[in-house]
Amino acid sequence: xxxxxxxxxxxxxxxxxxxxxxxxxxxxxxxxxxxxxxxxxxxxxxxxxxxxxxxxxxxxxxxxxxxxxxxxxxxxxxxxxxxxxxxxxxxxxxxxxxxxxxxxxxxxxxxxxxxxxxxxxxxxxxxxxxxxxxxxxxxxxxxxxxxxxxxxxxxxxxxxxxxxxxxxxxxxxxxxxxxxxxxxxxxxxxxxxxxxxxxxxxxxxxxxxxxxxxxxxxxxxx
Amino acid sequence: xxxxxxxxxxxxxxxxxxxxxxxxxxxxxxxxxxxxxxxxxxxxxxxxxxxxxxxxxxxxxxxxxxxxxxxxxxxxxxxxxxxxxxxxxxxxxxxxxxxxxxxxxxxxxxxxxxxxxxxxxxxxxxxxxxxxxxxxxxxxxxxxxxxxxxxxxxxxxxxxxxxxxxxxxxxxxxxxxxxxxxxxxxxxxxxxxxxxxxxx
Numbered sequence: 001x002x003x004x005x006x007x008x009x010x011x012x013x014x015x016x017x018x019x020x021x022x023x024x025x026x027x028x029x030x031x032x033x034x035x036x037x038x039x040x041x042x043x044x045x046x047x048x049x050x051x052x053x054x055x056x057x058x059x060x061x062x063x064x065x066x067x068x069x070x071x072x073x074x075x076x077x078x079x080x081x082x083x084x085x086x087x088x089x090x091x092x093x094x095x096x097x098x099x100x101x102x103x104x105x106x107x108x109x110x111x112x113x114x115x116x117x118x119x120x121x122x123x124x125x126x127x128x129x130x131x132x133x134x135x136x137x138x139x140x141x142x143x144x145x146x147x148x149x150x151x152x153x154x155x156x157x158x159x160x161x162x163x164x165x166x167x168x169x170x171x172x173x174x175x176x177x178x179x180x181x182x183x184x185x186x187x188x189x190x191x192x193x194x195x196x197x198x199x200x201x202x203x204x205x206x207x208x209x210x211x212x213x214x215x216x217x218x219x220x221x222x
Numbered sequence: 223x224x225x226x227x228x229x230x231x232x233x234x235x236x237x238x239x240x241x242x243x244x245x246x247x248x249x250x251x252x253x254x255x256x257x258x259x260x261x262x263x264x265x266x267x268x269x270x271x272x273x274x275x276x277x278x279x280x281x282x283x284x285x286x287x288x289x290x291x292x293x294x295x296x297x298x299x300x301x302x303x304x305x306x307x308x309x310x311x312x313x314x315x316x317x318x319x320x321x322x323x324x325x326x327x328x329x330x331x332x333x334x335x336x337x338x339x340x341x342x343x344x345x346x347x348x349x350x351x352x353x354x355x356x357x358x359x360x361x362x363x364x365x366x367x368x369x370x371x372x373x374x375x376x377x378x379x380x381x382x383x384x385x386x387x388x389x390x391x392x393x394x395x396x397x398x399x400x401x402x403x404x405x406x407x408x409x410x411x412x413x414x415x416x417x418x419x420x421x422x
Contacts, residue, residue: 042355073352073384074406080356081394081408091407112382123404143382147414151401154411176418183401
């Protein structure tokens, strides 16, 4: 009996390392695979002064009831794109101003719409132009309209023409599908060599009828 | 010790040294009693398992294994701490104000969106955007060897998402199939994806 107990003891001692290997290897793997603290909190890649500015800007946004996730995302985007601290600080400040202006011009809209509107302003639209989109029927969103508008400005469509086209479609009651279809056609024409302004003029001419005729219907094929 | 006690001590010693004489059947009777006791207790398998779990054991660890164990425990701690503090500032405040978000509650993982990038010569392509904290390592894309396109499918909340592709770890590219996000002053274009949903 004593011999049996000793054998069992020896056996358990031999098994012990094997029993430990699995949790230990799992733990070590976690240690190796876990991103370092700096990567987890990328914002701390900014120098302390810049980080402080980002913090202050976010606090200001929060106090004003603005979506500060947009500001934080902007800072992270800058860090990922290896922008300088100065560029990042400028970008988050600009975003705060844009959000504030958009809120003042549009009133109570969703955070997504507010961020899209801020992008339009940063692309060069005037605040008073944005105000034309304040009134909206129940259930209608400006998100797609603002997205397409900002894209046109980013592609070099003249500001007045871009506003005129988007505003006309909006007042005509165009839905998201129509805005997206217009964007698709215009960017396709630009890629084929047309100037951005001409591409928009050509496409907007054929769009009004489509907008009023097919509002609420599925989009036509490309 | 006095002299009068001496004979008793000798007697005790003598008696202790005297071999015990048992009758022939004594050993058999004792063993039979032991067997009967064992059979009477009849240990069940469940009880045996519990006994094995509860019985004390001796573990021997090599220095290397001990170091590995320590690394493992530290790793678990780092990961747990990182997850706990994710999105929290050093002073404990949340980095993103959830109170100012849309009054309509966001749906969790509403729509699976597929992102495609044509880059037949690329070695690696990853998707980065506001949905993954602009982490260039978080969402690698998979290459289709036949078409040379890279793709990844992600569940995204309804709403507006800004994103870009990172080719070979260094080159930023926008999505030609999506509207542009205006220049942010960072020198690289991004794209916008509006995911439809109840918040729109």
